[in-house]
Amino acid sequence: MQITLKDIARIAGVAESTVSRALNDKPGVGRDTKLKILKIAKENNYRPNQLARGLAAKQTNMIAVILSEMESPGNIEIVKSIEKAAEAKGYQIILCNTNNQEEKEKSYLSLLESNQVDGAIFIGGKLVGSHLLRASFSPENNIVLVNRLAEENFFTSVLTDYSKGVDKAVKHLVEQGFQNIALICGQQMDLIEEEKIGGYKSALNKAGVEVKQELIFPTKSARQAGYNVFLDIIKKGVIPDAFISTRELTTIGLVEAIKMGGYFIPDDFAVVGYGNNIITSVIEPPLTVISEPVEKLASYSFEFLLKLINEKMNDQQIEVLTPELIIRESSISKYN
Amino acid sequence: MQITLKDIARIAGVAESTVSRALNDKPGVGRDTKLKILKIAKENNYRPNQLARGLAAKQTNMIAVILSEMESPGNIEIVKSIEKAAEAKGYQIILCNTNNQEEKEKSYLSLLESNQVDGAIFIGGKLVGSHLLRASFSPENNIVLVNRLAEENFFTSVLTDYSKGVDKAVKHLVEQGFQNIALICGQQMDLIEEEKIGGYKSALNKAGVEVKQELIFPTKSARQAGYNVFLDIIKKGVIPDAFISTRELTTIGLVEAIKMGGYFIPDDFAVVGYGNNIITSVIEPPLTVISEPVEKLASYSFEFLLKLINEKMNDQQIEVLTPELIIRESSISKYN
DNA sequence: TTGTATGCGTTATCAC
DNA sequence: GTGATAACGCATACAA
Numbered sequence: 196m197q198i199t200l201k202d203i204a205r206i207a208g209v210a211e212s213t214v215s216r217a218l219n220d221k222p223g224v225g226r227d228t229k230l231k232i233l234k235i236a237k238e239n240n241y242r243p244n245q246l247a248r249g250l251a252a253k254q255t256n257m258i259a260v261i262l263s264e265m266e267s268p269g270n271i272e273i274v275k276s277i278e279k280a281a282e283a284k285g286y287q288i289i290l291c292n293t294n295n296q297e298e299k300e301k302s303y304l305s306l307l308e309s310n311q312v313d314g315a316i317f318i319g320g321k322l323v324g325s326h327l328l329r330a331s332f333s334p335e336n337n338i339v340l341v342n343r344l345a346e347e348n349f350f351t352s353v354l355t356d357y358s359k360g361v362d363k364a365v366k367h368l369v370e371q372g373f374q375n376i377a378l379i380c381g382q383q384m385d386l387i388e389e390e391k392i393g394g395y396k397s398a399l400n401k402a403g404v405e406v407k408q409e410l411i412f413p414t415k416s417a418r419q420a421g422y423n424v425f426l427d428i429i430k431k432g433v434i435p436d437a438f439i440s441t442r443e444l445t446t447i448g449l450v451e452a453i454k455m456g457g458y459f460i461p462d463d464f465a466v467v468g469y470g471n472n473i474i475t476s477v478i479e480p481p482l483t484v485i486s487e488p489v490e491k492l493a494s495y496s497f498e499f500l501l502k503l504i505n506e507k508m509n510d511q512q513i514e515v516l517t518p519e520l521i522i523r524e525s526s527i528s529k530y531n
Numbered sequence: 532m533q534i535t536l537k538d539i540a541r542i543a544g545v546a547e548s549t550v551s552r553a554l555n556d557k558p559g560v561g562r563d564t565k566l567k568i569l570k571i572a573k574e575n576n577y578r579p580n581q582l583a584r585g586l587a588a589k590q591t592n593m594i595a596v597i598l599s600e601m602e603s604p605g606n607i608e609i610v611k612s613i614e615k616a617a618e619a620k621g622y623q624i625i626l627c628n629t630n631n632q633e634e635k636e637k638s639y640l641s642l643l644e645s646n647q648v649d650g651a652i653f654i655g656g657k658l659v660g661s662h663l664l665r666a667s668f669s670p671e672n673n674i675v676l677v678n679r680l681a682e683e684n685f686f687t688s689v690l691t692d693y694s695k696g697v698d699k700a701v702k703h704l705v706e707q708g709f710q711n712i713a714l715i716c717g718q719q720m721d722l723i724e725e726e727k728i729g730g731y732k733s734a735l736n737k738a739g740v741e742v743k744q745e746l747i748f749p750t751k752s753a754r755q756a757g758y759n760v761f762l763d764i765i766k767k768g769v770i771p772d773a774f775i776s777t778r779e780l781t782t783i784g785l786v787e788a789i790k791m792g793g794y795f796i797p798d799d800f801a802v803v804g805y806g807n808n809i810i811t812s813v814i815e816p817p818l819t820v821i822s823e824p825v826e827k828l829a830s831y832s833f834e835f836l837l838k839l840i841n842e843k844m845n846d847q848q849i850e851v852l853t854p855e856l857i858i859r860e861s862s863i864s865k866y867n
Numbered sequence: 868t869t870g871t872a873t874g875c876g877t878t879a880t881c882a883c
Numbered sequence: 884g885t886g887a888t889a890a891c892g893c894a895t896a897c898a899a
Contacts, residue, residue: 247586474809
């Protein structure tokens with residue numbers, strides 16, 4: 196059995212409250228008593244029971260990281276970074292995966308409601324549903340949203356400027372001489388996809404290139420979906436000369452399909468993919484990508500959450516980060 | 532503020548203990564009272580406080596998943612699978628990353644010691660240190676080791692048969708006509724690396740191929756390390772005709788270095804890599820790999836842990852899983 | 868500076 | 884079948 200605070204009090208011959216104060220570096224403890232207590236604690240390898248501490252102090256030093264999907268390498272990168280930041284501040288993270296199911300999200304929300312965690316970071320996901328909205332009204336619920344837009348956003352959020360990302364991609368492709376640029380976006384038609392499409396259209400307009408609605412392909416977020424969409428496109432006969440793929444896994448599938456079809460990148464089709472991960476860099480040819488600022492997304496979100504927890508931040512904050520365009524072989528024009 | 536069990540008791544006009552029994556499906560509650568209580572709980576969106584429950588019942592329904600490194604895609608895959616299995620059984624997972632630091636491992640162990648989690652799964656890592664060993668003597672500590680060997684192993688473990696994996700790779704390469712097969716293994720010289728080297732030597736012996744000690748290259752587990760080791764090999768002049776790389780990231784770096792050097796796979800060097808992940812399958816050429824049984828590693832380890840927690844398993848269990856060899860282009864011989 | 872008392876929300880052990 | 888009541892381990896307001 197693990198030694199408890201009470202045991203230490205008994206051994207040291209002092210009251211439990213004194214031990215508690217000493218252990219938590221709180222004022223009001225004599226130097227000598229404190230030293231004695233710390234010594235006993237160390238000798239007996241004392242570990243505070245976080246459950247009891249959480250129950251009494253309403254602070255658990257744990258945060259929930261709630262993922263809409265664990266498949267995206269980018270999301271995993273964000274989690275890694277958050278874990279690192281959290282560890283440095285003495286926080287533990289609970290990893291939750293909703294698989295885009297609203298039901299699960301609701302159930303994970305109860306981690307917050309039942310004070311099991313001090314806060315939660317939601318990464319990705321669709322529109323903010325009613326359950327989340329309700330939660331937002333509760334001042335105790337410390338929530339930060341990452342890459343999740345909402346019509347009415349009451350949450351502190353860290354966002355990627357998807358519009359700007361697509362804009363950069365279009366601009367680059369047009370400069371390379373491409374005129375029939377297809378956009379492969381998500382199909383759930385939330386604000387994020389609208390942003391991408393908006394960026395796409397406005398960038399084309401700016402460049403004086405005609406927008407063709409039939410070059411916009413809403414697609415699921417999966418490797419297979421990226422594969423299939425290319426086959427569909429070929430079948431339909433609306434042949435683009437370049438692709439902008441705005442999701443990580445879809446990008447991989449798309450490239451595979453193009454190569455499988457006997458076509459060459461970028462000679463037959465230029466490709467701008469999504470996510471500066473190890474995959475897009477080792478694939479042949481190396482992919483030009485819209486690169487999400489994963490590190491910053493992580494550090495901002497954790498920092499914001501910490502501020503929320505410590506109540507040093509009263510009102511909602513929104514940070515919008517601009518993705519980079521990393522140019523590699525897959526988008527270098529044959530026209531040059 | 533969240534509604535509590537006490538509130539429900541007040542509303543229903545019964546004792547707290549009755550509410551607790553009703554909510555937990557325990558016998559000793561009248562049908563009608565139970566129904567009434569359940570109704571009130573539902574109406575008020577009652578969520579039990581898991582901290583209090585954990586404190587009182589000494590069961591938290593949380594397990595710790597402690598990773599030696601978050602960089603390996605394979606490890607992440609295992610985590611994903613565990614998360615899935617855990618979720619199905621009503622368990623939450625706490626994700627911890629030790630970065631191969633024994634200090635951190637020790638600190639995460641306190642999650643167990645302080646009853647914050649019901650059990651822990653350790654994925655990867657070096658030898659079992661003294662702190663872990665000490666923990667093994669405590670009967671309350673429910674611990675399962677994944678891919679972690681120890682001289683004296685007192686833990687329930689799920690292991691990959693690395694020796695067999697390398698054996699399969701060697702056999703395949705020899706059949707393809709390769710005679711100078713280099714082995715790139717880890718450098719920490721624990722039992723796992725010894726196993727790999729053992730499998731390598733015995734497979735060569737079986738095949739009647741001379742073992743050359745200078746073809747064994749202990750290397751760090753990192754992409755850059757894989758890159759560097761190839762440069763070193765070329766510099767040294769001990770030129771192999773095939774590589775077996777036994778770690779995921781090292782494999783990627785190795786392949787990049789070979790291609791960067793202007794060599795062709797498999798014509799100049801055949802490659803058998805490690806880990807059937809998305810990277811090794813999209814890289815050019817698609818890599819023959821020793822494929823870790825990630826799904827099984829995850830399901831066995833969680834299952835074992837569950838049994839330990841429920842005390843249906845008294846003695847230590849060890850499950851050894853055999854990796855598959857997935858043959859793709861990178862190891863198909865020029866000699867054919 | 869130190870000790871006492873109470874509470875955090877739940878489960879468990881008794882009685883009745 | 885139901886209800887007090889005591890834990891669980893810790894933090895904190897208040898008293899001394």
